[in-house]
Amino acid sequence: MESDSIRVRFAPSPTGLLHVGNARTALYNWLFARHIGGKFVLRIEDLDLDRSKTSFEKQLIQDLIWLGLNWDEGPNENDLSEAGDVGPYRQSRRMDLYATHTAQLLAEGKAYRCFCTPEELEEERQQAIADGRPQVYGGRCRVMNKFDIKENLLRGKTYSVRLQIPDRTIRFHDMIRGQLEFAPETVSDPILVRSAHGGTAGASPGVPVYNYVVTIDDALMGITHVIRGDDHISNTPKQVAIYEAFGWKVPEFIHLSTILGPDSERLSKRHGATSMSGFREMGYLPEALVNYLALLGWSTEHGEAEILSPDQLVKAFTLEGITNNPAIFDFEKLNSLNRHYLKLATPARLAALCWDYFGGLLPEKDEVPDAVLVWFFHMIAMFVPSVNRLGEIPAKAAFIFHMDANLTRADKENESVLALESAQRVLTELAARVRSKPGPLSAADFTQWMTEIKNSTGISGNELYDPVRIALSGTSSGPEFDTLIPVLEQGAALKIGIPGVGQRLAAFVSS
């Protein structure tokens, strides 16, 4: 197959947020298309008008863009227009197409109307379970004479359209699982159209169902490789039968294994936020998520390279590298990758991403003086090395904006440090020196004074630094003083309510 005729698609339903499983499916489709020089199609499966929402569709598109997964054909970003020659790319706009195909199958005798009621089908199903047989439709309506059909139609009886599948084993090829087979007695005649009815008071052509439309769309859109979740394996024989009924070429299938939660159950909301927008809000970088998702069920040729940028992933990606065992989602590994990309990101980018976390503590975004912006860069950069994700920064940075001496003392460990006589000496000496200097102090001033205090008092090590750290930040751990002192002092100079070093020390020195 020529690589430029290879076409893949991502076909989400706009009935909810884009979560990890679907995001990985989209990613693998995208990586494969980009690696091989094929086309990546985005199709919106909004067949179910009750559950589909345009707000979800918009969010979906935004999430794909955020991940950097651009598509060649499909809905455009900003309006309802579409790009590509084989559209529409929203199923809700393809109803006529489906109806034409149904009429064709009916006319050719490959499909038939099934007037069985839900109750009858349920009864049949229960009987099959009781007998230990596969639950398949018995095919009662396969042979119904024209007069009965006519009469049922006239009476407005509800029916579905079923495809009559051949009485032989259905086989198809899955590129990572090999040849898959389904015996005829395990596959029902698939329903193509549901809830149709005839009658004089306005007949209804019914609504085409998922297995049917997905097949028509994939075929008509020229999809050559169907990469999707393995929950569709059992649907595939029905779809293959539909391809064959129309005489269409059956594509290659690649079924991706399920992503599980730590309890080895299917990953869901129960396991925490697993939607792309959730990850974005928590402060994960898209390249970290892309890298992690790529590794969840795929590996490079020798399995050793693990840190891969989107470009490197495109270069390295092959279908052969996909594994077929279900993977458990591991937040720790995502975190480690995110920390890696956080270190690589520019301060300006990180500051922009963090700004909204500090709503209320900072001036409005459009009227921010440059000095505040520059200070904010430094403040954020100071905390980045110690977080897994940007969303952890506000809690860590809270002391920058507000210090409560009583709250700090209420902590037992803090108090035991502060209560030492040596601690008071250090703080008193340091406070005196800070008062003696008019302007903002620098890291160099601080270092020099601490050395002086060490020499004059003989206090050193933790005993020297711990009380200072607690007085400045409220905890005994945090950024190193070389970066902390300037952030505090420059922040205080901004006059936006940030206490400076002198003010902080004063609250801990008994006068």
Add this chain to the structure above:
RNA sequence: GGCGCUAUCGUCUAGGGGUUAGGACGUGAGAUUCUCAAUCUUAAAACCCGGGUUCGAUUCCCGGUAGCGCUACCA
């Protein structure tokens, strides 16, 4: 119940008829630092079970077990 998919360190995975079974995350220890983080060094940690094939099986075949999926006139 039926049908299907899967099975290597705690987790993601590489590998493959004879290997010291490799890497990454996490974990333990050490180094460094005023603390935490980062960084560096280092350690522990795996072939689901039973048969068969074979000189030899973790690898191939069969069965079992377990996990997951599907089992709709949802998508």
